[in-house]
Amino acid sequence: MNIYSLLRKSRIILASVVLILTFILFIDLYEWIPNHLFDTILFLQFVPSVLHFLAVFSLATAGGFLIVLILTVLTGRLYCSVICPLGILQDVINKIARWKSKKKRFFKYKKPHPVLRYTFLGIVTLAIIFGAGWIVTWLDPYSIAGRTFTYLFKPLTVWLNNGVIAPVLQNFEIYSVYHVNLMMPYLLPVLLSFGTIVAISYFAWKRGRLFCNTICPVGTLLGVASRFSFLKVQFDESTCTRCGKCAAVCKSECIDIRNYSVDNSRCVTCFNCLDVCPETALSLRPAKSSTKKPVDFKEVTMPKKEKSNTTDENRRKLLVTGLALLTGSRIYALKKNKMPESQKDLLLNNKEYPVTPPGAGNIKRFNDICTGCSLCVAACPTGVLQPSLTHYGLEGFMQPHMDYATYFCNFDCNKCGEVCPTGAILPLPLEEKQITQMGKAVFVKQNCVVYTDETVCGACSEHCPTKAVTMVPYKDGLRIPEVNQSICIGCGACEYPCPVPQPYKAIYVNGNAEQQLADKPDFGKKQEIDHEEDFPF
Incomplete structure (x- = not known):
């Protein structure tokens, strides 16, 4: 060998x-x-x-x-x-x-496409x-x-x-x-x-x-x-017979046997050509002084600037509209004539900002750095992280957002920040993540089943990990939710179980444009146990 x-x-x-x-x-x-x-x-x-x-x-x-x-x-x-x-x-x-x-012979030499290559790079x-x-x-x-x-x-x-x-x-x-x-x-x-x-x-x-x-x-x-x-694949013209075996296995199609040349800018250093050459006419050795013409970046066509901001805005609106039409059943289109009489006057949830993952910092920073590789989506144990469509606008298409229609963010999980390869989601210690305020819960009394149907609920309060949502007296022995936004972290544990369908949830999370630190919740004093006391039985 x-x-x-x-x-x-x-x-x-x-x-x-x-x-x-x-x-x-x-x-x-x-x-x-x-x-x-x-x-x-x-x-x-x-x-x-x-x-x-x-x-x-x-x-x-x-x-x-x-x-x-x-x-x-x-x-x-x-x-x-x-x-x-x-x-x-x-x-x-x-x-x-x-x-x-x-x-x-599967491959043969093909000319490069420098205009396309340097345009995409630019x-x-x-x-x-x-x-x-x-x-x-x-x-x-x-x-x-x-x-x-x-x-x-x-x-x-x-x-x-x-x-x-x-x-x-x-x-x-x-x-x-x-x-x-x-x-x-x-x-x-x-x-x-x-x-x-x-x-x-x-x-x-x-x-x-x-x-x-x-x-x-x-x-x-x-x-x-x-x-x-320093090392390049090069020809030895004195031993090369131009059999063409090297060009036939070059998946980059960059070996020109007629001119005894290798386009090193396209060569991916796979060693296929070196291994197959019967005369060892090709070798990997220190490069000689090159006589090739250097790349003339003036000849490369760079992307042209948009003619006007108006044209750019119109294109963005057209794209966003098209994407919205393609989202199918996941964009909820409730028809009020199909809703119960008690729910016909429900108010549409008004989310000013989408909810970014904990550790994203602010939306602009997140959109600038995230490449939408979806590793956080794949790693999220609850599946609450989902790729965005129109949530961030065109700038954040396919970047992850907290989708509380799917699930809610686990209070004891910080995995998305631990796995993010770009730093778009910064890793947070679990203690800090648990007080990072991604958004604030907003209660819409007119949509709540306690108000519309005069029935017992409390699903939002039961699931809230910080007790930012509590049930307070309402009427006739019923209790209705109340939100303390200062200790709310926007995890969606209240929005997800709310029985009112999207997008008319009785409680929903409005994202923060820039994430903040919430106040630490007061869970009261823990009961002290005297371990020296004898068992009472």
């Missing part, structure tokens, strides 16, 4: 481990993965690491992108072949395509600078892979677990694997995630790493860095 064969096999093994570990993070049904391992596994993901660094300015906790850049300057785009989950997924798809294909760079996180959401390869795992693979895993694995193991009295409830998201994110991965899969099936070398901004940026890499 030669050194290049060993490198190729090592690359395949490492990439497989990275893909499996990343996949497990998103489909961890039983929460077996400790929270601290999330940061360890995702530390080198490029875009999340950059955004995390911008949020905390700490290389110790968010310096993965710097390691990737150093690795690229040394060896080329090894990140794309070993660390990027979307890149590894494309390799798997292309491998299947080559197995099924009858072609002897768009993402400007988006990060000006805080347009929603653009990064759709071009970051890690986030695309994350949404694919969350909205497509996790439901399949839950179905397999509930329908096959758990029943079979329980027949053998093995109960460590059990039935798991899946909180399904809106239909639109599922369809968009499916459409995105299908398109990328088609590119991978037909053209290998076409997406990585045409659209992906991370691939383009690392391609620029790889032009200056």
